[in-house]
Amino acid sequence: MSDSNNQGTSDLWGGRFTEATDSFVQRFTASHTFDRQFAAEDIQGSRAHADMLAKVGVLSPEELESIHSGLDQVAQEIIDGGFEWHTEREDVHMNIEARLTEIVGAAGKKLHTGRSRNDQVATDIRLWLRTATDTALDEITRLQKGIVGLAAAHTDTIMPGFTHLQVAQPVTFGHHLLAWNEMLDRDWSRFYDCRRRMNRCPLGAAALAGTTFPIDRYMTARALGFDGPTLNSLDSVADRDFAIEFCAAAALLITHLSRMAEELVLWTSAQFDFIDIPDRFCTGSSIMPQKKNPDVPELVRGKTGRVNGHLMALLTLMKSQPLAYNKDNQEDKEPIFDCVQTVLDCVRAFADMVPACRPKAENMRSAALTGFATATDLADYLVRKGLPFRDAHEVVGKAVAHCVSAGCNLEDLELHTLRQFNDVIEGDVFDILTLEGSVAARDHIGGTAPRQVATAAASAMAHLEARSV
Ligand code: ARG
Numbered sequence: 001m002s003d004s005n006n007q008g009t010s011d012l013w014g015g016r017f018t019e020a021t022d023s024f025v026q027r028f029t030a031s032h033t034f035d036r037q038f039a040a041e042d043i044q045g046s047r048a049h050a051d052m053l054a055k056v057g058v059l060s061p062e063e064l065e066s067i068h069s070g071l072d073q074v075a076q077e078i079i080d081g082g083f084e085w086h087t088e089r090e091d092v093h094m095n096i097e098a099r100l101t102e103i104v105g106a107a108g109k110k111l112h113t114g115r116s117r118n119d120q121v122a123t124d125i126r127l128w129l130r131t132a133t134d135t136a137l138d139e140i141t142r143l144q145k146g147i148v149g150l151a152a153a154h155t156d157t158i159m160p161g162f163t164h165l166q167v168a169q170p171v172t173f174g175h176h177l178l179a180w181n182e183m184l185d186r187d188w189s190r191f192y193d194c195r196r197r198m199n200r201c202p203l204g205a206a207a208l209a210g211t212t213f214p215i216d217r218y219m220t221a222r223a224l225g226f227d228g229p230t231l232n233s234l235d236s237v238a239d240r241d242f243a244i245e246f247c248a249a250a251a252l253l254i255t256h257l258s259r260m261a262e263e264l265v266l267w268t269s270a271q272f273d274f275i276d277i278p279d280r281f282c283t284g285s286s287i288m289p290q291k292k293n294p295d296v297p298e299l300v301r302g303k304t305g306r307v308n309g310h311l312m313a314l315l316t317l318m319k320s321q322p323l324a325y326n327k328d329n330q331e332d333k334e335p336i337f338d339c340v341q342t343v344l345d346c347v348r349a350f351a352d353m354v355p356a357c358r359p360k361a362e363n364m365r366s367a368a369l370t371g372f373a374t375a376t377d378l379a380d381y382l383v384r385k386g387l388p389f390r391d392a393h394e395v396v397g398k399a400v401a402h403c404v405s406a407g408c409n410l411e412d413l414e415l416h417t418l419r420q421f422n423d424v425i426e427g428d429v430f431d432i433l434t435l436e437g438s439v440a441a442r443d444h445i446g447g448t449a450p451r452q453v454a455t456a457a458a459s460a461m462a463h464l465e466a467r468s469v
Contacts, residue, residue, distance in 0.1 A: 003402075004130045008177075016307065021088070024089075026087050026088055026344065027087055029104060029327070029353060030087045030090045030091065030154070031090065032087070032089065032091050032095050032332050034333050034337065035092040035124075036078075036089050036095075037079050037128070037337055038092065038127070039075075039092050039096065040090050041124045041127040042093055042096055043071050043121075044073065044127065044224065045120060045124055045203065045224065046053070046067075046096070046097075046111060046120075046201070047067075047068060047071060047223075049111070049114075049203060049220060049222050050064055050111055050221045051219070051223060052215060052216050052219045052223070053110075053111075053213075053215075053222045056213070056214045056215060057112055058114065058213055058214075059107070059110055059113075060108075062301045063110060066105075066136050067110075067111055068173060069101040069104070069109050070107070071102055074096055074100055079098070083099065083422050089386065091117070091121075091330075092124075092341050093117045095337065096379065098304050104408045113213060114206060114212075114213035114215050115205070115211070116205075116207035116208075116444075118206070118207050118208065118324070118325040119202045119204065119205040119206055119236060119237055120203075121329075122202040122205070122236055122237050123203050124225070124334070124404055125243065125333070126198055126199070126200075126201075126202070126226075126304070129198060129223060129242065129243060129246055129340070130198060130225075132246075132340040132344070133191050133195045133198070133262055134195070135344055136250075136343065137188060137192060138349055139167040139347040139351055140187055140253070140347055140469055141464055142351040143184060143350050143354065144184050144185065144188070144464055145351035146351055146354050146355030147177050147181050147354055147355070148178070148181050148457055148460045149355060150177055150359075150394050151181065151457045151460075152176075152454070152458070152461065153174075154172065154177070154359060154361075155172060155185070155450045155453040155454040156172055156436075156450035156453075157173040157174065157361045157365075158172055158173075158361075158435045158439060159171060159172070159176065159364035159365070159368055160276060160364070160368040160370075160371065160373055161448070166374070167367070167368070168371075168373065169369025169374075169376055169438065170374065170435045170439050170448075171439065171448040172439055172453050173364060174454075174457060175448040175453045178456050178457060178460065180256075180260055184253075184256065184296065185254040185460075185463075186252075187252060188251040188467075189227065190248075190252065190253075191246070191253075193367060194245040194246050196227075197241075198242035198245075198246070199225075199226050199227045199247065199351065200221070200226055200227060200228060200229065200230045201217065201229050201230060202226075202229075202230045203217065204217040204220065204229060204233070205233035205234075205236035207229065207237070207324075207325070208238075208323075208324035209233055209234070210233045214286060223229070234323050235323075235324075237324050237325040238323045238325055239330050239466060240314065240317075243314060243332055243388070244315060246339070246340075247310050247311040247335065247336070247339050248311055248341050249311075250310075250311070250340075250343040251304075251307050251311045253343060254300070254303065254304045254307045254308075254342070254346055255308070257301075257304070257347070257350060258300060258301045261297035261301040262297075262301060264277065264294060264297040264354075264357070265294050265298060265301070267299050268294045272363075272367070273360060273363045274360055274364050274367070275359050275463035276357065276358045276360065277296075277353065277356075277357055278356050279292070281294075281295075281296045281356070282294060282295060282297045296349050297353075300346045300349060300350065303345075304376050305340050305344055306338065307343055309337035310336070310338060310339040314332060315338075316334060317329070317400075358438060365435065368435050369409065369435065372403065372410060372437070373435070374394050374410060374411070374433050374434070375395075375399075375400055376393050376436065377427070378396045378410060378432065378433065378440065379393050379395075379396045380392075380432075380441075381432050382422060382424060382425070385424035385425075385426065387424065391443075395421050395422045396421075402417075402421075411430060411434065413432040415427060415429070
């Protein structure tokens with residue numbers, strides 16, 4: 001691709017101007033350096049618009065034919081890299097249209113009938129973002145399947161569950177993974193909803209008020225795969241809420257990924273040592289030969305700031321804009337592009353890496369044995385023997401304090417010692433003090449019992465399989 005920087009009044013609006021645009025202003029206002037990213041969508045939109053103009057009699061069949069063949073050539077030049085981008089042609093739309101006119105002559109000049117760059121860009125960005133949304137939906141599904149598959153293989157692998165990052169109660173690794181799946185499931189549905197609202201065609205709104213030509217907006221909407229035309233011409237060119245929604249969904253998604261990333265980083269540390277991330281997803285240190293660093297989750301965690309920043313940028317860009325189109329909206333492109341690239345890369349990295357992680361079940365189990373993880377089970381036991389919960393809580397608190405000073409765990413205490421705290425305690429207490437007993441007892445929907453986790457994993461997988469058909 002080459003760029004030229006011709007001086008002079010623009011051929012596209014020179015009629016009204018008495019002097020050339022300042023060359024700095026030309027560069028300042030131009031967007032082709034980044035909006036060329038949706039050149040393919042711009043050409044696709046032009047083809048649909050031209051077909052419609054021909055159908056309603058604004059273009060002759062011959063003119064339509066030459067527009068299509070000219071656009072073929074433009075598309076090829078862009079793919080081959082021979083297309084010359086002109087800064088005085090400002091953006092992707094005018095660069096393509098001007099080149100088309102160079103190639104096919106008069107017919108090219110008719111393409112912009114009943115259209116404006118305002119409805120054109122609103123269409124292009126929707127088409128481009130719709131494809132990105134579809135990729136996000138597919139990649140989230142792929143990640144979810146990987147997570148649920150791993151969960152199904154670890155329905156009875158016990159690990160400590162944490163609150164305040166302190167050992168709280170035992171859970172199964174499968175249960176923890178299914179929590180991640182729930183977060184991602186809501187992310188998926190946010191992108192899905194966003195796509196539905198995005199998928200309306202603004203073409204025909206023209207600059208802001210519609211057009212005097214007998215256009216068929218249903219035809220262009222259908223041709224471009226939209227669910228129908230947008231319903232108000234001013235709104236069609238003015239709002240970018242669909243892009244803000246995308247970034248909001250992306251911000252939540254990457255925030256969820258950052259939480260998973262944080263856990264992976266912790267779990268791979270020597271202090272936890274719960275999982276192993278395969279070498280291909282890690283890097284070493286240039287100075288410390290022993291190091292294997294979890295760079296992929298760390299980078300995902302770090303990239304969260306940038307996606308959240310793009311959401312703020314778009315919200316601030318839209319704030320207080322009067323209707324209808326304002327040039328401010330040209331500033332939506334770079335945040336959208338970077339947001340899409342970043343979030344898709346992060347989901348892809350996780351979809352590849354997470355299912356390949358190897359849990360270390362023995363280490364997880366030993367960690368669950370520390371920190372009095374079954375203390376709540378003992379309190380619940382006392383409640384079943386007739387104590388009010390608050391009293392039971394007090395009794396167990398004292399037993400734990402005793403263990404802390406004796407340097408042992410609850411299950412290490414003799415029955416007679418336990419009975420000193422409350423004499424309703426009997427020999428059956430030891431069943432509920434085990435990790436297996438503790439998790440198995442939480443046997444209700446949404447609970448961590450292996451039986452429940454197996455059912456939840458199976459139904460999550462069935463839901464995901466049904467999604468992809
Ligand atoms: N490059 C512009 C954008 O990205 C296209 C629309 C320009 N319209 C206008 N009237 N200046 O928003």
